[in-house]
Amino acid sequence: MAMYKVMIADDEPLFRYYMRSKLDWSGHGFTICCEAANGREALEEAKQYLPDLALIDISMPYMNGLELAEKLKVNVPGLLIVFVTGHNEFEYAQRAVRLGVHDYLLKPFDQREFDSMMGKVKETLRLRGGFIPSYREAEGNEASLRNNVEQAAQEVFALFNEVSTPSGQGTLPVRHEFHPGTHETLLMALKMRDHEAAMDEIGRTIALFRLQHTGDRFAFTVLMGYVSLCLSHAGEIGMNPESLWKPTASPEQRLREMSSWEEIEDWIAGLYHKVIEYRPDARPSKSYNLFMAAKDYIHRNYSDPELTVDQVASGMYVDSSYLRKVFRKEGAIAVLDYITYTRMKQAKELLAEGNVKLAEIAEKVGYADPNYFSKSFKKHYGMPPSEFEQREIRIRQTGK
Incomplete structure (x- = not known):
C-alpha cells in the first residue's frame, strides 16, 4: 500500500x-x-x-x-x-x-x-x-493532475447544486458573508465541549446563507468543511466517525440528500452534539475535573481585566505550571488563550443583542481599553465589532 x-x-x-x-x-x-x-x-x-x-x-x-x-x-x-x-x-x-x-x-x-x-x-x-489516489497517480504529469483537480471540483459543485433551498427554488446562495473565524471557533467548541458555541456558529452560517437568493458553489465546500472538522475531531478522541452517519452513505452523499436549510442545520448540529457529548471514559480523571473547574472559574471571572493564569491557578489551589499542563492535555490550548476565547464569545453574544455601546461591551468582557478590545475582536473573528453587529441585524431580519 x-x-x-x-x-x-x-x-x-x-x-x-x-x-x-x-x-x-x-x-x-x-x-x-x-x-x-x-x-x-x-x-x-x-x-x-x-x-x-x-x-x-x-x-x-x-x-x-x-x-x-x-x-x-x-x-x-x-x-x-x-x-x-x-x-x-x-x-x-x-x-x-x-x-x-x-x-x-x-x-x-x-x-x-x-x-x-x-x-x-x-x-x-x-x-x-x-x-x-488519483492525485498520486498524476504525479509528474501536469495535464493529468490538472484534469483530476478539475474533475474533483466538478463533482463537488455537482453535489452542491443538487442541494435545494428551503423554498425549492434555485440552489444554495452564491454570495454570503462567511465568518472567517468560524473554523477556529468550531474547533475550539469541540475541544472545550462547548455545545452552545458550536450550535451558535452552525446556526449563524446557515442564517448567512439564507440572506442570499441565488446559487453558490462555495456553500457546499463550507458545509463539508464543518463536517470534516467534526469527524476529524471524533477520530482524535477515539470515536468511530462511521457511527455518526448511515454506514450505507458517505457524508457527502448524506448532505446531497438534504432538501432544506433546516434539515442541513439539524444534521450538522446533530453531528457536533454527538461528538461533544462523547465520553470515552465513564469516570472522569482528576485532570479532567480540574480542567472543568478552571473553565468554570474563568467563566465567572472573565470580566476582571486583571485576570491571569496565576489567579486562576490560585483559585484552583494548584501551581500555575501544573494548570498549564492540564489545559494542554485536556483541551490542547493555553490558559490565556481560553480566557481570550471566553471573552470573545461573550462579546459576540452582547453584540448580537444590539444597542449596546462598544465601551460598555469592552468593560463587561474584561477590556479596559475599547480600542484594544476592537483590535482583539477583529484578530479573533476577522471583522471589527461594528461589522459583526450589522451582520447580526441582517440575520435577525431573515426571521432566524
Missing part, C-alpha cells in the same frame, strides 16, 4: 533531525519525501515531490510560513498544512487555521501529541477518498 508523503520545512537543523528520526511516521502510514530550511526552498521541494502533508515552521528566512502556506495552496492542490510553532507565535498559528491551514502543533511536543495530530490528518485524507 502506498504511503502518504510528508514535507518538513524548518530552519532549525536539530529540529528537522528530531522530526525525521525520532518520530514514528511509518506507523501512521506516512513517509518523509523532502525537507527544506527556508520558505523559498520548501516551495520548490513541494512542487517537485507533491507531498500530501507539509509540516511548516512559521518563522523561516526568505519566505515565512504564512506566505508559504498561501503559495502551497495554489501550487500543490490537495496539500494539508500543519504549522509547528512556539507559544510566542500562537496567534499567527490561529490566523493560519482561519486561512485554511489544517492544524497547528505547539513546540515542544511529545509523541502523544504528535500521534493525536497525525490521527486527525490521516482521517482527513481518508475522508477525501477517491481523489487522493
Whole structure:
C-alpha cells in the first residue's frame, strides 16, 4: 500500500533531525519525501515531490510560513498544512487555521501529541477518498493532475447544486458573508465541549446563507468543511466517525440528500452534539475535573481585566505550571488563550443583542481599553465589532 508523503520545512537543523528520526511516521502510514530550511526552498521541494502533508515552521528566512502556506495552496492542490510553532507565535498559528491551514502543533511536543495530530490528518485524507489516489497517480504529469483537480471540483459543485433551498427554488446562495473565524471557533467548541458555541456558529452560517437568493458553489465546500472538522475531531478522541452517519452513505452523499436549510442545520448540529457529548471514559480523571473547574472559574471571572493564569491557578489551589499542563492535555490550548476565547464569545453574544455601546461591551468582557478590545475582536473573528453587529441585524431580519 502506498504511503502518504510528508514535507518538513524548518530552519532549525536539530529540529528537522528530531522530526525525521525520532518520530514514528511509518506507523501512521506516512513517509518523509523532502525537507527544506527556508520558505523559498520548501516551495520548490513541494512542487517537485507533491507531498500530501507539509509540516511548516512559521518563522523561516526568505519566505515565512504564512506566505508559504498561501503559495502551497495554489501550487500543490490537495496539500494539508500543519504549522509547528512556539507559544510566542500562537496567534499567527490561529490566523493560519482561519486561512485554511489544517492544524497547528505547539513546540515542544511529545509523541502523544504528535500521534493525536497525525490521527486527525490521516482521517482527513481518508475522508477525501477517491481523489487522493488519483492525485498520486498524476504525479509528474501536469495535464493529468490538472484534469483530476478539475474533475474533483466538478463533482463537488455537482453535489452542491443538487442541494435545494428551503423554498425549492434555485440552489444554495452564491454570495454570503462567511465568518472567517468560524473554523477556529468550531474547533475550539469541540475541544472545550462547548455545545452552545458550536450550535451558535452552525446556526449563524446557515442564517448567512439564507440572506442570499441565488446559487453558490462555495456553500457546499463550507458545509463539508464543518463536517470534516467534526469527524476529524471524533477520530482524535477515539470515536468511530462511521457511527455518526448511515454506514450505507458517505457524508457527502448524506448532505446531497438534504432538501432544506433546516434539515442541513439539524444534521450538522446533530453531528457536533454527538461528538461533544462523547465520553470515552465513564469516570472522569482528576485532570479532567480540574480542567472543568478552571473553565468554570474563568467563566465567572472573565470580566476582571486583571485576570491571569496565576489567579486562576490560585483559585484552583494548584501551581500555575501544573494548570498549564492540564489545559494542554485536556483541551490542547493555553490558559490565556481560553480566557481570550471566553471573552470573545461573550462579546459576540452582547453584540448580537444590539444597542449596546462598544465601551460598555469592552468593560463587561474584561477590556479596559475599547480600542484594544476592537483590535482583539477583529484578530479573533476577522471583522471589527461594528461589522459583526450589522451582520447580526441582517440575520435577525431573515426571521432566524
